[in-house]
Amino acid sequence: MADVDFFIPAQVGRASEDVALQIEAAIIEGKIEPGKNLPSERELQGLFQTGRGVIREALRALKQKGLIEVRKGAKGGAFVKQMEVANASESLALFLKQNHIPPGQVIEFRESLDRTITTLAIARGTEAEKKGLLRKALKLEELLRQPTQDPACISELDRELNIDLAMMTGNPIFEWIMRAIQLGFSSYDYTLYDDPEYRTRTATNWTETAREILRGEPLRALGFSTQHYALLQKCIEEKNGDLLTGNALLEMEENREQQTAE
Amino acid sequence: MADVDFFIPAQVGRASEDVALQIEAAIIEGKIEPGKNLPSERELQGLFQTGRGVIREALRALKQKGLIEVRKGAKGGAFVKQMEVANASESLALFLKQNHIPPGQVIEFRESLDRTITTLAIARGTEAEKKGLLRKALKLEELLRQPTQDPACISELDRELNIDLAMMTGNPIFEWIMRAIQLGFSSYDYTLYDDPEYRTRTATNWTETAREILRGEPLRALGFSTQHYALLQKCIEEKNGDLLTGNALLEMEENREQQTAE
């Protein structure tokens, strides 16, 4: 167990938040390393001079945040977890769901992100990485030619391609964001891969993109990427036809004019 | 209070998670509308056939997720909240914080993000929003001319400008990520604002950018934005001079050649 001596008694009225903040700060600042565990609930109770319920509530909040993992039994306790991007994704997904964010906006974001990533990947990716990307793209096409098509496997490969590309930027932030968006978006796009046309065109687009990346042609690569997203956008619109019909577009335009006139 | 009759007693062993899941499901499915409140803790205790501590732990987790808000006193209780983007950002920010990233990479990401956001903001922001942006930028310059400069206040205004710009894209995902980045890496910025040159040039860059946005000149706006980030990059490099000296650059280049040769 980690030796701790930097916790101070909590104020009443919001004790559990106080406790949670102190522990969180300790974790963020690295005073407790990932893998180590906090003192037991009963010990923390003593350290914070408070009831055990307060401690438990605080730990629950931290667990929810993904900062700790709680195991029971002897040698159990609260273990500091190396945070995974999945937590952030879950939170994003929840937000997207509750606020009814249309898929089109998610796609828009993905496209913009992808353009930057592609450019950087061309500039910084090693020859080996670029070849690997092309190989994986070809494998995707290969998979699609087979009679038994497993949609889960295909979409997984698509995801991997995106991640690989993001990693080639050499900047982990792109990878994380890509992961977060994919996880958050996954609730939407399962159905997409049911469409055979979408599947095949996605694959060919990937190989074309990978080829241009290998050749070091940013503009051509971006062109294929753009095509891909345009297709994605179109498929989504067809699925829920309520979006962006001609009339809706005109209405939006009128609203804009009104706003501008103010 | 919302009438509920769809909660079933919780299983032991992980009762609080069970409870949290049931309540979360009820909220997501819209069985309880935003603004309404859940039954009181003591009533839920009865509905779920469990102890009050279990209920409280479950509510803590939901509160942490941003799904509910808890008010005390008479007519208090757990109120269903419309989830805000800020909440989702916090989660990503936490992740970014735990994985410390060199400032240069953060800046690179921010710059790429900013370019997209600026382009979209010009296309979609209303006239009023654009004027508001310019006003706020001018206010920032104004603040800097005063003798008593409050760094906290200034960096806060800078943050607001970034958020405002992100909101003008009309796509909440940009706002999500902008907030997350700012929360996650705010620690870097604080020290930057100590440098008077950086402060003033940041402000003038903002007004120039805002002006070009208002005039609808994407390329010119992006130009100022680029300048800003170049300055930022330079300041950071000066602070920790270990980055990108001439020799380091040459070394990197040699490494690249080695890798490519493999």
Next chain:
DNA sequence: GAACCATAATGGTCGTACCTTTTTTCAAAA
């Protein structure tokens, strides 16, 4: 009508007892 106080509703805290799960220990059996 305004200020004030009593009351009730509700979340927040504390303490204790007991249950369940997991690890460790240690002694009996093979």
Next chain:
DNA sequence: TTTTGAAAAAAGGTACGACCATTATGGTTC
């Protein structure tokens, strides 16, 4: 000596009951 298995210990999970703090409401008094 090794294996096995029961008991003990450590830790989280649950239940209950009491009390505190905060807030809204309604009645009382001036």
